[in-house]
Amino acid sequence: MTNIEKYTQAFVNAFGVDAESAKALKYQDIPAWDSVGHMGLIAQLEEQFGIMMEPDDIVDLSSFEKGKDILATKYGVEF
Amino acid sequence: MTLEGKTAFITGTNRGLGRAFVEVFAANRANVIAHARKETPEFREFLNDIAQKNSVTITPVFFDMTDSAAMRSVVRSIVMAKTPVNILINSAGVAHGGLFQMTSMEKIHEVFVVNLFAHMELTQQLLRYMMRFPHGSIVNIASISGLDLKKGNCAYGVSKAALIAFTKTLAAEVAQSGLRVNAVCPGLADTDMANLMEAKAGAEMIARSAMNRLGQPREIAEVVAFLASDAASFVNGQIISVDGGRA
Numbered sequence: 001m002t003n004i005e006k007y008t009q010a011f012v013n014a015f016g017v018d019a020e021s022a023k024a025l026k027y028q029d030i031p032a033w034d035s036v037g038h039m040g041l042i043a044q045l046e047e048q049f050g051i052m053m054e055p056d057d058i059v060d061l062s063s064f065e066k067g068k069d070i071l072a073t074k075y076g077v078e079f
Numbered sequence: 080m081t082l083e084g085k086t087a088f089i090t091g092t093n094r095g096l097g098r099a100f101v102e103v104f105a106a107n108r109a110n111v112i113a114h115a116r117k118e119t120p121e122f123r124e125f126l127n128d129i130a131q132k133n134s135v136t137i138t139p140v141f142f143d144m145t146d147s148a149a150m151r152s153v154v155r156s157i158v159m160a161k162t163p164v165n166i167l168i169n170s171a172g173v174a175h176g177g178l179f180q181m182t183s184m185e186k187i188h189e190v191f192v193v194n195l196f197a198h199m200e201l202t203q204q205l206l207r208y209m210m211r212f213p214h215g216s217i218v219n220i221a222s223i224s225g226l227d228l229k230k231g232n233c234a235y236g237v238s239k240a241a242l243i244a245f246t247k248t249l250a251a252e253v254a255q256s257g258l259r260v261n262a263v264c265p266g267l268a269d270t271d272m273a274n275l276m277e278a279k280a281g282a283e284m285i286a287r288s289a290m291n292r293l294g295q296p297r298e299i300a301e302v303v304a305f306l307a308s309d310a311a312s313f314v315n316g317q318i319i320s321v322d323g324g325r326a
């Protein structure tokens with residue numbers, strides 16, 4: 001599985017959406033992506049990529065695209 | 080009650096209640112990650128003896144609770160090694176007694192860092208990792224001093240009161256993720272911490288206990304082990320006093 005596939009799968013697992021819908025998502029766009037759902041997503045990402053995210057980055061991860069940017073710049077994940 | 084198949088991360092295990100927690104958790108078949116500030120031969124020997132006696136794994140980890148970087152490094156090594164953590168016992172603490180006007184802000188800050196902020200920080204670092212494993216449980220070791228606030232408790236008692244408030248808040252936040260969070264409030268127990276108290280203050284605390292005696296560390300540890308176990312699977316956000324009752 002490539003990194004973008006793993007990344008997308010984290011959203012699919014966390015929010016129960018399909019992969020195509022996941023790519024356009026922003027925080028609180030859907031009921032599942034509330035604050036509790038957000039922590040579920042972070043747990044998925046940390047497990048998928050073997051990382052420990054900083055609280056500031058957890059707050060900043062406000063969309064699918066923003067999350068890719070954070071993981072790439074802060075945690076060395078290549079997409 | 081059994082803790083077989085679970086791993087418990089316990090802080091402040093080189094003496095006092097933390098030491099009893101290691102003994103009781105190991106006796107209930109839990110593997111233990113035993114935290115202490117400093118490594119000593121005596122501590123190593125203690126852990127080896129308990130591990131052998133109970134056929135469990137006890138892994139010592141060392142860091143100062145006020146050293147965020149060191150704490151993070153230890154947590155990272157646990158996560159990277161994929162060592163499961165099902166249970167977190169926030170037990171490390173520092174005692175202090177004194178009237179507010181005789182207590183420096185520096186001292187109050189120091190007590191809060193160890194008794195509250197360090198627990199919050201370790202919990203925050205381990206929380207999402209713990210969610211990967213089923214039936215997670217966090218037990219914060221508060222104090223009867225955090226419930227029964229008396230004069231002279233502006234630092235220790237207030238820090239424990241805040242830990243109790245943190246326990247209730249966190250319990251509500253993470254219950255849906257499968258984690259339970261509870262706190263135990265020991266009365267005065269037969270530990271080094273009790274011996275450091277002024278004799279008069281200690282006698283007053285004992286007199287306020289209906290059983291009119293010090294608690295034994297094991298009596299506290301058994302309750303903590305129960306809360307950590309699946310036997311307490313519907314107990315969440317509770318503050319349990321283990322103090323012999325109020326006189």
